[in-house]
Amino acid sequence: MPASVAPSVTRRQKVLVRGLRLEAFIGIHDHEKGRAQSLAIDVEIDLAGQRVETLADTVNYEAVVDAVRRIASAGHIDLVETFAERLAEACLAHEGALRVRVMVLKPGALAPDAEAAGVELILERNET
Numbered sequence: 001m002p003a004s005v006a007p008s009v010t011r012r013q014k015v016l017v018r019g020l021r022l023e024a025f026i027g028i029h030d031h032e033k034g035r036a037q038s039l040a041i042d043v044e045i046d047l048a049g050q051r052v053e054t055l056a057d058t059v060n061y062e063a064v065v066d067a068v069r070r071i072a073s074a075g076h077i078d079l080v081e082t083f084a085e086r087l088a089e090a091c092l093a094h095e096g097a098l099r100v101r102v103m104v105l106k107p108g109a110l111a112p113d114a115e116a117a118g119v120e121l122i123l124e125r126n127e128t
Contacts, residue, residue, distance in 0.1 A: 011049035015059045018042050024072040026083060026106070033076065038107050039083070040116065041068055045091050046099035059094045067091065080104045084121040092123050099124045 020043075023036035045059050052058045067090040077083050084104045091100040105118035 011051070013047045013049065013052065013058075015045040015047065015061055015064070016043070017061050017064045020065060020068060022068065022072055024083070025076040026078070026080065028078045037109075039072075039080075040105040040107055040118075041087070042101075042103040043068075043087065043091060044101040045094070045097050047096045048098055050096070057096070059091070059097060064091060080106060080117075080119050081121070084119050088121050088123045092125060097125065 020041040022039055022041070024039050025034070025036055026032065026039065027037060043064050045064070047058060050057060067087060071077075071083060071086045071090070077086075084102045087104070088100045088102045091097055091102070099122065101120065101122045103118060103120045105116040107116045109117040
C-alpha cells in the first residue's frame with residue numbers, strides 16, 4: 001500500500017518503571033519513626049501520541065527513578081499516599097505526560113498476614 005494511502009493510526013505510549021525498590025523513612029506509628037522501611041514502587045506514564053525519535057520526545061525513566069530518590073531523601077514522610085502524590089505530580093510535570101499511575105507498597109507492613117500494604121494513585125492532566 002502506498003505511504004500516502006496508509007490507514008490512520010492511533011498511537012498510545014507508556015513509560016514504565018516496575019518494581020523499583022528503595023529504603024525510605026515512612027510511617028505514622030512510633031515504631032516506624034527513625035528507621036527506614038522498604039518500598040516497592042511502580043510508575044506508569046501515559047504520553048501524548050507523538051512518535052518518539054529522541055529522548056526529548058519522551059519521559060526518561062531514569063528521571064523517574066531520580067524523582068523517587070529525591071522524595072525519599074527529603075526526610076520522613078508519614079503516609080504512602082503523600083509519597084505517591086509527590087511522585088505522581090513530579091511525573092505529570094513533564095509536558096508530554098497525560099496520565100500518571102503510581103503504586104507505592106510497603107512490603108511486610110502487615111506481615112505475616114499480607115504481602116504488602118500501600119496505595120495506587122492516578123493523576124490525569126485536565127484538557128484546557
